[in-house]
Amino acid sequence: MQGVAYEGGGTLRVSTTEVEPPGPGELQIAVAYCGLCGTDLHIAHGNMDARVRTPLIFGHEAAGTVAAVGPGVTGWEVGDPLTVMPLLWDGTCSACLAGHQHICQNLTFVGIDSPGALQQRWNVPASIAVPLPADLDLRAAALVEPVAVAVHDVRRSELQVGDRVVVLGGGPIGVLIGCVARHAGAQVLIAEVDESRRARIAALGFETVDPATDDVVAEVGRWTGGDGADVVFEVSGAAAAARSTTALAKVRGTIVVVAIHAAAREIDLQRVFWRELRLLGARVYQRSDFERAIALLGQGVIPAEELITRVVPLDRTPAAMDDLAAGRAMKILVEVGA
Ligand SMILES: [Zn+2]
Numbered sequence: 001m002q003g004v005a006y007e008g009g010g011t012l013r014v015s016t017t018e019v020e021p022p023g024p025g026e027l028q029i030a031v032a033y034c035g036l037c038g039t040d041l042h043i044a045h046g047n048m049d050a051r052v053r054t055p056l057i058f059g060h061e062a063a064g065t066v067a068a069v070g071p072g073v074t075g076w077e078v079g080d081p082l083t084v085m086p087l088l089w090d091g092t093c094s095a096c097l098a099g100h101q102h103i104c105q106n107l108t109f110v111g112i113d114s115p116g117a118l119q120q121r122w123n124v125p126a127s128i129a130v131p132l133p134a135d136l137d138l139r140a141a142a143l144v145e146p147v148a149v150a151v152h153d154v155r156r157s158e159l160q161v162g163d164r165v166v167v168l169g170g171g172p173i174g175v176l177i178g179c180v181a182r183h184a185g186a187q188v189l190i191a192e193v194d195e196s197r198r199a200r201i202a203a204l205g206f207e208t209v210d211p212a213t214d215d216v217v218a219e220v221g222r223w224t225g226g227d228g229a230d231v232v233f234e235v236s237g238a239a240a241a242a243r244s245t246t247a248l249a250k251v252r253g254t255i256v257v258v259a260i261h262a263a264a265r266e267i268d269l270q271r272v273f274w275r276e277l278r279l280l281g282a283r284v285y286q287r288s289d290f291e292r293a294i295a296l297l298g299q300g301v302i303p304a305e306e307l308i309t310r311v312v313p314l315d316r317t318p319a320a321m322d323d324l325a326a327g328r329a330m331k332i333l334v335e336v337g338a
Pocket residue numbers: 089090091092093094095096097101103104105106107
């Protein structure tokens with residue numbers, strides 16, 4: 001079978017390896033599609049060399065079917081469609097014992113800390129496999145993982161019907177947050193610097209602003225009649241965006257930090273105090289978020305085909321990663337199956 005591995009030093013290699021049978025408690029997945037995301041770029045660019053063990057087959061946004069069922073696994077048949085929630089927790093730390101297994105203090109993220117989905121046969125613990133409805137297209141199903149991120153972020157925000165929501169950063173996660181928030185009854189404005197992304201976002205019916213040329217605080221002030229936004233999602237990872245969040249949120253508004261910030265950021269705590277703002281983090285997802293994401297994709301709430309810029313064969317993964325890094329795409333799927 002073929003797979004794509006990060007070999008260290010910023011190098012990717014497409015290689016052929018033997019298929020290993022699934023071990024006890026495992027399912028073997030015939031991966032159909034795997035989405036590429038910003039984390040994969042960080043791996044490929046060597047930003048996570050201190051964490052990953054090479055060679056690493058990466059990828060964690062997968063959809064496929066069961067190819068083989070390992071010893072001791074029940075409830076699955078060869079051919080069943082599935083996706084994978086790529087988190088393994090220890091079950092013993094204080095976070096796990098409090099019910100927050102998804103942010104376990106010793107979390108293993110599958111596809112970063114252990115082999116991922118960019119291989120034609122992928123063995124995973126059956127405990128993290130999530131069944132898909134038979135009528136959900138596997139291309140759309142490759143978006144379940146990022147949609148689950150958005151579902152979790154919106155759930156954390158506790159937004160209400162009629163809320164005005166500002167999303168800073170209009171990449172795939174920002175747009176998916178917009179879709180989920182709109183479905184929950186919010187009005188959504190998305191700030192994004194890239195012109196082609198802004199055009200796609202506007203075509204999906206969202207208000208847009210360009211933080212490079214527009215005064216986002218003034219625009220949001222006008223949009224909300226001077227009140228500010230009920231909820232601000234920081235999805236850009238940019239210092240200026242982080243700094244603007246407290247100026248964008250209304251009295252008792254909520255700021256949700258979704259992006260991975262590479263450095264400590266300046267934020268106006270006086271404003272947090274004065275307006276009694278809520279500032280909270282939202283990281284990955286829980287099983288219920290995954291199941292909700294599958295339902296939203298099945299209902300057509302998420303415009304999957306509009307978000308998929310293109311689908312490339314497995315051996316074109318390195319070039320696709322370059323396109324993604326250059327901002328020339330929204331979501332790129334790798335067609336893994338052969
Ligand atoms: Zn734990």
